[in-house]
Amino acid sequence: MIIRIFLSLLYVSCASLIARADSLPIKIEGAWVQAVPAVADATAAYMKITNLGDASLKLVGASCSVASRVEPMITTRQERNGQEIMGMEAVPDLEIVPGATLELKPGGDHLMIMGLTSHPSEGERVKLTVRFAPGDQRLDLEVPVLRQEPK
Numbered sequence: 001m002i003i004r005i006f007l008s009l010l011y012v013s014c015a016s017l018i019a020r021a022d023s024l025p026i027k028i029e030g031a032w033v034q035a036v037p038a039v040a041d042a043t044a045a046y047m048k049i050t051n052l053g054d055a056s057l058k059l060v061g062a063s064c065s066v067a068s069r070v071e072p073m074i075t076t077r078q079e080r081n082g083q084e085i086m087g088m089e090a091v092p093d094l095e096i097v098p099g100a101t102l103e104l105k106p107g108g109d110h111l112m113i114m115g116l117t118s119h120p121s122e123g124e125r126v127k128l129t130v131r132f133a134p135g136d137q138r139l140d141l142e143v144p145v146l147r148q149e150p151k
């Protein structure tokens with residue numbers, strides 16, 4: 001089942017945006033993609049995803065109009081010689097239990113966008129199709145490219 005929702009986001013006010021698909025009990029707020037310099041090969045997408053349904057959902061990945069692949073990742077923190085070292089790790093999915101909100105944000109969980117085929121600049125929008133399990137439930141978003149987290 002493919003649910004298509006095209007969101008026209010004003011990049012100046014995207015933090016207040018709420019997306020909701022009638023047959024997919026999900027609310028998405030404040031979606032944005034990090035603007036990166038042309039030399040960068042990867043970037044990340046951030047958003048808040050709330051599960052409004054009665055069953056657990058898993059964010060399993062996404063596809064993006066400007067990249068070859070998008071994977072869910074977590075941020076890891078290790079202490080080495082008294083210094084905190086941040087890294088990240090791909091995970092098969094990020095689970096959202098009923099009523100919970102998964103917050104994808106810089107320094108935390110995120111959707112890693114890899115193999116950039118073009119470099120959209122700040123203010124442009126990219127198409128992002130987020131995928132959920134069980135099944136193959138999809139939500140199409142049009143997400144603004146921003147330099148920093150919207151307030």
Ligand SMILES: [Cu+2]
Nearest residue numbers: 073088110112
């Ligand atoms: Cu990452």
